Amino acid sequence: MKSISRKIFSKIHSMEPARVMVIGFGILILFGAIILNLPISTQKGESIGFLNALFTSTSAVCVTGLVVVDTGTYWSEFGQFVIITLIQxxxxxxxTIATMFSLLTRKRINLRERLLIQESLNQVDLSGLVKLTRYIIMMTFAIEGIGALLLSMVYIPRFGLGKGIWYSIFHSISAFCNAGFDxxxxxxxxxxxxTYFVDSTLINVVICGLIILGGIxxxxxxxxxxxxxxxxxxxxSKIVINTTGILILIGFLFIFIAEFNNKDTLGTLNIKEKFLSSLFQSVTLRTAGYNTIDLTLLSESTLFLMLILMLIGASPASTGGGLKTTTIATLFLTVKSFIIGKEDIEVYQRRISDETVKKSLGIFFIGVFISLFGTLMLTIVNPGFTLLESSFEVISAYATVGLSIGGTPSLTYLGKIIIIILMFLGRVGSLTIFIALLSKNSRVKSKIRYPEGKIIVG
Structure with a gap:
């Protein structure tokens, strides 16, 4: 047994960080599914079935928020605790969690572990990673703690002390991690x-704040x-803050104007509630997955814009998913430089490298291809879904958003498997997975450089 364990650890140790990341998330999801499949995890004391448990575990670990059963009514307190632990x-x-335990036990973090942290946090340099991880842990617990304290000012008076505290902690963690479980x-x-708190200024502002802080x-x-x-x-930082602000503003203005007179969404609300609802729905598209109005009643134009904003998603090294704000900003700046005829791609008196542009193009086209292919497959295996419902479900899963208009619980067996794969691809990163699947030899730079070939484009 010891020799087998030694061989397994030796094999893992020799793997590249990208592969370890993929395997690590996979093991965590599988472990969560096994626990959630136990009768103790449900209020009725029955097993949910492994596929549904796997779906829920994947959605929690990948901080998505798509669910096949209602979290508050189906899962027991133990099951809810497992879910929020997986989300965190x-x-x-x-x-990051492993590093936290290493810091607590004063265990020395070696180079191998630093490389894994670098891959996990999507950082360029190895220097200062342990310090960065320490700050991340401290910031996370501090922000979530403050968020829970503020939420308790509404939850405790309304639901009682015990339930109010639990609701405050759960929703604060879920919002900061951009998970969307409620x-x-x-x-x-x-x-x-x-939707119960559509008129609550405190709940709307606090949840929006947690989503933005977790997503930038x-x-x-x-x-x-x-x-x-x-x-x-x-x-x-400037690109992330500006791009995030612009996207939130675009979403807010469009939803506010398009849905202003829609009696099924914003039409019956007063001006303050319309403002809060429009802002909340725009912010939640940063891949958070909460909503305060019924999304199924939104106009198709609003839903189409939401598809675009969901796919863009949050920012790198955050708790959110999507193509990322910096990816879209880089492509926008590339097109801008091409149009005005500049050789270099410049922003804030700095030049963006060709490597960054290539990576952005790769992430963008892989993301769009997966979204289109996933929509096609889901439409085939779920014929009851319209094209808009299928694309919304697919992009919500791939960008780890968690919003749904087609009804995730009504997914077929194959539909659930497709969404599970998409959530995993979205959280770990499709580029990371593809790199992990490639062999070392296939990525060695070629010593041969061919003559330039002329291609007519445009």
């Missing part, structure tokens, strides 16, 4: 999300804390 672990990344089923009906990325948070002034921030 998936949101931070299992290597416990409001017993209060406002199954799959109702936060830990390096940006640290940069803001250290430098405080916008002018002193690095290029990455």
């Amino acid at each position: 672990t998936g949101g931070l990344g299992f290597m 416990l409001m089923g017993p209060v406002s009906g199954q799959y109702s999300s936060l 990325g830990f390096p940006v948070l640290l940069d803001v804390i250290n430098n405080k002034k916008y002018s002193k921030l690095n290029v990455h």
Whole structure:
């Protein structure tokens, strides 16, 4: 037994960080599915079935929020605790959690572990990774703690002390990790999300704040804390903050105008509630998965815009998913430079490298291809879904958003498998998975450089 374990650890140790990341997330999801499949995890004391348990575990670890059963009414307190633990672990990344325990036990973090942390946090340099991880852990618990405290000001008076505290902690972690799981089923009906609090300024503002802080990325948070002034921030932070702000503003204005007179969504609300609802729905598209109005009643134009904003998603090294704000910003700047005839791609008096542009193009086209192919496959295996419902479900899964208009519980057996794969691809990163699948030899730079070939484009 010892020799087998030694061989397994030796094999893992020799793997590249990308492969370890993929395997690590896979093991965590499988472990969560086994626990959630136990009768103790459900309120009725029955097994949910392995596929549904796997779906829920994948959605929690990949901080997506798509569910096949209502979290608040189906799962027991133990099951809910397992889910929120998986969300916290998936949101931070299992290597961050492992590093936390290493720091607590004063275990030395070797080079191999630093490489894994670098891959997990999507960082360029190896220097300062342990310090960054320590700050991430401290920031996460501090932000989630403050969020839970603020939410308790509404939850405790409304639901009582014990339930109010649990609801505050659960929703604070779920919001910061951009997961979208909620416990409001017993209060406002199954799959109702936060529609019960459509008129609550505190709940709307706090949840939006947690979503934004979790979605802009830990390096940006640290940069803001250290430098405080916008002018002193690095290029990455400026791009993330500006792009995030622009996307939220676009979503807010479009939803506010398009749904203003829709009696099924914003039409019956007063002006304050319309403002809060429009802002909330725009912010939640950062891959958070909460909603305060019924998404199935939105106009098709609004849903189409939501598809685009969901696919873009959050920012690198954050708890959110999607193609990432910096990817889209880089492509936009590339097109802008091409149009005005500049040789270099410039922003904030800095030049963006060709490597960054190539990576952005790769991420974008892989993401679009997976979204289109996933929509095609889901439409085939779920004929009851319209094209818009299928694309919404697929992009929501791949971008780890968690919003749904087609009804995730009505997915077929094959449909659930497709969504599970998409959630996993979206959280771990399709580029990371493809790199992990390639052999070392296939990525060695060729010593042969061929003559340039002329291709007519445009």
